[in-house]
Amino acid sequence: MQSRWNDENAARYAEAALAAGQSEALGLRIYTSHLIGGDPDLVLHGGGNTSVKVTSGNGQALMHIKGSGWDLDTIEAPGLPAVHLEPLLETRNGPKLSDPEMVALLRAALTDAEAPNPSVEALLHAFLPAAFVDHTHATAILALADQTDMRDTVRHIYGGRLAYVPYVMPGFDLSIIADRIYHEHPDCEGLWLENHGLFTFADNARASYERMIEFVTMAEQELARKGVTLTGPQPSDGAEDMALRARLETALVRDGSPFANGVVLDYRSTAAIRDHAGKADVEEIGLRGTVTPDHVIRIKPWPMIIDADFDAAAINAALAAYAERYRAYFARNATRTSEPKQMLDVYPRVVLVRNKGVYALGASAKAAMIAGDLCEQATRAINAAEAYGRFTPICEADLFDMEYWSLEQAKLQVANT
Known part of the structure; x- marks a missing residue:
């Protein structure tokens, strides 16, 4: 992976920010956010987040943090709302916050009450002392992060430059645990989040961004050392069976379905997707889960698998089996928490056609396209992970x-509005 930093472009962003009455640091934060967001092998569609800490004109410590509903490739100043840093830092040694309490705290800390909600990872950004903090779900990182017992391998690859954080659900708990691990490794330049992604940080925009590029490159080199080729983003080039599409549409557009008013099918068939779709154990691999946690909200926990010759009856049977599996999944897990859960719909968001390709499903073209992009990246990460060890x-x-x-x-909900 190559750095795309350009001094002239960086200067233009900094000058534009100053001309708009903003800080140079915010301008550079927008610039490197665009660099990160413009590379689908770093983040996709709302994934990842960035921040920068600044001092206001009256001497107050502030942090600009990515707001919910914004993508890094198109983010502008309103998508990086400012929060007062002090109340966030006070939570480090305070009582555990529930999700509603954390959201309320972050909203209360906003300098503009009309600004979007700060990222759910805002506390972790605040706790890290560096001015610039970058977080991505890079494909090469995911291929390695989705392996078992990688602590020693990460140490071998990065030495003390990255601190290893075992999987913790994003939000308050991750912020507290990652902060503790950072302070156990105060000289580290980033955090490796098991099953999740990568944080890098530095006191200037270029260093934080280029550390991200360097560390992702080192992951690519580790894959290559094991003979694993990580393919880049690929255009869809496989022929689609239009009769199969029609049968799927008929099966999905029905009363009670989230697609009752129509479904958009985004078909992808690339060399990497066909490689994945042709695996004898593709269904078992799919049932293991998503390559990074937040993908589940867009593409469900697993795909529905069909053969290219499935007729209408076979597709309906596959949908019924998917629904039964999803209801059982919900029943197994909903009783574990004290907070009542209401089951979401039981329809897939991804239909994998053995040996052929994948359909991403959406009630809108935007939702289907986003799901399709996630599938394209995920199959490349899974292929590499399986070749390296076990996804x-x-x-x-x-x-x-x-x-x-x-x-x-x-x-x-914000992203789909």
Whole structure:
């Protein structure tokens, strides 16, 4: 992976921010956010987040943090709302915050009451002392992060430059635990989040961004050392069976379905997708879960698998089996928490056609396109993970907690408006 930093472009962003009455640091934060968001092998569609700490004109410590509903590739100043840093730092040694309490705290800390909700990972950004903090779900990182027992391997690859954080659900708990691990490794330049992604940080925008690029490159090199080729984003080039599409549409557009008013099918068939779809154990691999936790809110915990020659009756049977599996998944997990859960719909968001390709499903073209992009990246990460060792994402219980996390559901609603 190559750095795309350009001094002239960086200067233009900084000058534009100053001309708008903003800080140079915010301008550079917008610039490197665009660099990160413009690379689908770093983040996709709302994934990842960035921040910068600044001092206001009256001497107050502030942090600009990505707001919910914004994508890094198109983010502008309103999408990086400012929060007062002090009340966030006070939570480090305070009592545990519930999700509603954390959201209330973050909203109370906003300098503009009309600004979007700060990222659910805002506390972790605040706790890290560096001015600039970047977080991504890079494909190469996921191929390695979704392996078992990677602590020693991460140490071998990065030495003391990255501190290893075992999987913890994003939000308050992750912020507290990652902060503790950071302080146990105060000289580290980033955090490796098991089954999740990567944080890098520095006191200037270029260093934080280029550390991200360097660390992702080192992950690519580790894959290559094991003979694993991580393919880049690929255009869809496989022919679609239009008769199969028609049968799927008929089966999905029905009363009680989230697609009762129509379904959009985004078909993808690339070399990487066909490689994945042709695996004899593709269904078992799919049932393991998503490559990074927040994908579950857009593409469900697993795909529905069909053959290219499925007729209408076989597709309906596959949908019924998917629904039965999803209801059982919900029943197993909903009773674990004290907070009542209401089951979401039981329809897939991804239909994988063996040996052919994948359909991403959405009630709108935007939702289907986003799901399709996630599938394209996920199949490349899974292929690399399987070639390296064994694709092992978060367990079912953690996946359920993420899918039914109220904060993630709220973020999805904002993104779809």
